[in-house]
Amino acid sequence: MRVAVVLRSICDPSSLRVSRGRGVIETGRARPILAAGDRRALEEALRLHNVGAHLVGLGLGSGAEGFLREAAALGVDELIHLRGEGMPHLELDESPWIELLAEGFERRGAPDLVLVGHRLNNRRASPLGPRLAERLGWPLLTRALQVEMDSGGQVRARCAGEKASALWEAPLPCVVTIEDGPRSLYAPLPATMAAGPGELEVWMNWASGNAEKTVETVDTNAAPEVRGEKLAAEPRRLAQALAQRLRRWGLLD
Amino acid sequence: MDFSFSPSHELLRQVVRDFAQQEILLRTAEIEEAKHIPRDLVQKMAQLGLLGVPFPIQYGGAGAGEIGYCILMEELGKVSTSVAALVGAHIGIGSMAIYLDGSEEQKRKYLTPLTRGEKIAAFSLTEPHAGSDAAAIRLSARREGNHFVLNGSKIWVTNGPIADVVTVFAATDPSLGPRGGITAFILEKDTPGFSVGKIDEKMGILASETGELVFEDCRVPADNVLGQVGQGFLTAMKALDVGRLGLGAASLGGAQAALEACARYAALREQFGTPIAQKQAVQFMIADSLAEIEALRSLIYRTAWMVDTQQDFTRLSAICKLFGSEAASRVADRAVQIHGALGYLRDYPVERMYRDARIGEIFEGTNEIQRIIIAADLFQEYGVRVNP
Ligand SMILES: Cc1cc2nc3c(=O)[nH]c(=O)nc-3n(C[C@H](O)[C@H](O)[C@H](O)COP(=O)(O)OP(=O)(O)OC[C@H]3O[C@@H](n4cnc5c(N)ncnc54)[C@H](O)[C@@H]3O)c2cc1C
Numbered sequence: 001m002r003v004a005v006v007l008r009s010i011c012d013p014s015s016l017r018v019s020r021g022r023g024v025i026e027t028g029r030a031r032p033i034l035a036a037g038d039r040r041a042l043e044e045a046l047r048l049h050n051v052g053a054h055l056v057g058l059g060l061g062s063g064a065e066g067f068l069r070e071a072a073a074l075g076v077d078e079l080i081h082l083r084g085e086g087m088p089h090l091e092l093d094e095s096p097w098i099e100l101l102a103e104g105f106e107r108r109g110a111p112d113l114v115l116v117g118h119r120l121n122n123r124r125a126s127p128l129g130p131r132l133a134e135r136l137g138w139p140l141l142t143r144a145l146q147v148e149m150d151s152g153g154q155v156r157a158r159c160a161g162e163k164a165s166a167l168w169e170a171p172l173p174c175v176v177t178i179e180d181g182p183r184s185l186y187a188p189l190p191a192t193m194a195a196g197p198g199e200l201e202v203w204m205n206w207a208s209g210n211a212e213k214t215v216e217t218v219d220t221n222a223a224p225e226v227r228g229e230k231l232a233a234e235p236r237r238l239a240q241a242l243a244q245r246l247r248r249w250g251l252l253d
Numbered sequence: 254m255d256f257s258f259s260p261s262h263e264l265l266r267q268v269v270r271d272f273a274q275q276e277i278l279l280r281t282a283e284i285e286e287a288k289h290i291p292r293d294l295v296q297k298m299a300q301l302g303l304l305g306v307p308f309p310i311q312y313g314g315a316g317a318g319e320i321g322y323c324i325l326m327e328e329l330g331k332v333s334t335s336v337a338a339l340v341g342a343h344i345g346i347g348s349m350a351i352y353l354d355g356s357e358e359q360k361r362k363y364l365t366p367l368t369r370g371e372k373i374a375a376f377s378l379t380e381p382h383a384g385s386d387a388a389a390i391r392l393s394a395r396r397e398g399n400h401f402v403l404n405g406s407k408i409w410v411t412n413g414p415i416a417d418v419v420t421v422f423a424a425t426d427p428s429l430g431p432r433g434g435i436t437a438f439i440l441e442k443d444t445p446g447f448s449v450g451k452i453d454e455k456m457g458i459l460a461s462e463t464g465e466l467v468f469e470d471c472r473v474p475a476d477n478v479l480g481q482v483g484q485g486f487l488t489a490m491k492a493l494d495v496g497r498l499g500l501g502a503a504s505l506g507g508a509q510a511a512l513e514a515c516a517r518y519a520a521l522r523e524q525f526g527t528p529i530a531q532k533q534a535v536q537f538m539i540a541d542s543l544a545e546i547e548a549l550r551s552l553i554y555r556t557a558w559m560v561d562t563q564q565d566f567t568r569l570s571a572i573c574k575l576f577g578s579e580a581a582s583r584v585a586d587r588a589v590q591i592h593g594a595l596g597y598l599r600d601y602p603v604e605r606m607y608r609d610a611r612i613g614e615i616f617e618g619t620n621e622i623q624r625i626i627i628a629a630d631l632f633q634e635y636g637v638r639v640n641p
Contacts, residue, residue, distance in 0.1 A: 186271065
């Protein structure tokens with residue numbers, strides 16, 4: 001049973017600056033945070049992991065790498081980073097991200113269950129869950145408080161309603177959106193310090209063409225990306241890291 | 254030169270920061286009111302692995318080294334000096350003494366449950382008449398067969414009332430003084446002849462529990478001698494060297510929190526028709542605070558890196574504690590000033606920060622003593638021996 005959990009990196013609203021003079025919201029120094037609903041989704045996914053599910057973390061957005069590392073420290077088995085270069089911020093438009101996810105599933109194999117936060121931030125419901133279900137042609141359960149799988153290929157979720165919660169069932173594969181809730185899970189610190197998540201698959205923007213070249217594997221233990229960066233690793237990893245950067249800068253096909 | 258943190262340390266900071274903001278900051282009022290750190294919070298910290306951050310994984314720690322420890326203390330210092338004091342006494346000096354000088358068996362028996370947070374540590378050097386002059390301690394330890402019998406008292410022991418394990422320093426041969434006459438012991442709280450009293454009514458760090466220890470014919474097994482008999486003063490000084498760096502890091506966090514509070518307030522509070530942030534006098538206070546904080550940050554993490562790379566750091570850790578605690582006090586003082594009357598209101602965050610910052614200049618060796626350590630270290634290069 002493969003369960004994918006969506007981990008969206010959004011801007012911490014308290015770190016956004018409004019430039020009145022230029023009439024823009026400055027995102028340059030914005031801190032990435034994990035969408036609160038997705039953290040709850042991750043907690044639910046880990047409960048399923050405890051009963052044997054194989055977990056795939058799908059990090060969306062350029063700031064998601066840190067959250068994938070955290071997901072690895074929490075026990076997520078497989079990590080995929082959807083960088084989506086040139087795509088809009090998730091807060092502005094999730095459509096291209098939904099497309100990237102759906103295409104990724106088509107190319108790389110779909111999970112049995114996708115968990116995603118019901119809300120992106122604490123203001124509005126996110127379209128990602130419903131629209132991904134629609135795009136994939138899968139059933140959808142929304143605002144789940146708790147998710148369980150049964151042996152007969154069904155997913156069962158207690159979902160929040162207007163006045164009370166109700167138990168819903170759907171066949172797999174299925175998309176479930178997870179209701180917000182208080183945070184109860186932190187990555188154990190010894191695990192955060194253990195070696196990085198290792199292999200991280202990266203999905204770029206399929207729409208930009210060159211689909212064959214958009215899946216690559218990078219070593220997340222490589223040096224962080226900074227200007228004037230010094231790469232130090234054993235030769236094979238060093239070559240991979242260098243090639244990856246050259247590709248990103250458009251210097252290598 | 255590379256000033257970036259490793260991705261693991263970045264993640265450690267993020268997790269500790271989230272934990273501190275969600276689980277501690279939101280409960281600050283409750284914690285201060287209760288005058289102790291709630292046990293459930295200590296348990297959560299233990300579950301997270303927070304109580305063993307710098308120590309190697311083989312002893313149940315997170316293996317994050319001194320850099321990780323400073324990150325932890327900085328983030329805790331931002332939200333609660335009381336919690337930082339608990340962790341500082343537990344990790345920075347109490348457990349650290351065992352890590353530095355304990356035998357392999359002592360590390361397995363005592364350090365491992367301490368790093369896992371199953372037990373809490375304290376460090377007990379100060380006595381009523383021996384504060385700055387720590388070499389003058391009188392708690393006596395007399396050898397009797399396979400035991401040492403301790404008699405006397407200790408005072409001002411952070412975590413004393415909650416500690417399961419105390420690193421205690423006693424005079425085994427007063428005629429030899431600090432060079433050969435003081436021995437360190439690992440003491441378990443249930444040892445007969447040992448009792449603890451609580452010191453209340455402190456000015457700040459109200460939730461940090463401070464104790465007074467009494468030893469009446471308290472028999473400690475000779476196996477619990479930490480390091481060599483007669484070498485305890487050295488153990489104490491080595492542990493304090495590391496501990497002071499953590500204190501500096503907690504001061505950094507406290508100063509950062511005070512700065513953020515007053516910058517936010519200055520941007521909102523209007524007088525004479527404009528936010529007070531437009532007033533140069535206020536800007537200067539904030540700029541001075543920021544300059545001190547940035548200098549301190551560089552100092553702390555450079556020193557932590559020196560510890561992790563086994564370089565000599567005694568002078569620098571004393572500077573971290575000295576400069577850090579005084580910078581934190583100055584920043585908190587400016588924060589109160591910028592808040593005007595509100596800054597003088599009890600339990601308003603900057604009022605607490607102001608009271609809490611002050612302890613940094615006193616414990617783990619007063620700042621006068623830090624100045625002596627720094628000068629003594631410098632004058633050594635000129636062949637001058639400095640006496641306190
Ligand atoms: C809240 C709290 C927690 C503490 N926790 C611990 C703990 O966990 N473990 C522990 O062992 N101790 C602890 N202490 C004790 C602390 O380390 C001592 O208070 C400190 O070392 C100073 O000792 P003293 O209070 O006796 O002051 P004194 O030594 O009497 O000093 C009084 C003043 O004289 C100055 N002075 C002294 N000698 C000199 C000199 N040679 N030159 C110049 N000035 C000098 C001092 O700087 C100070 O200003 C704690 C204290 C407090 C308040």
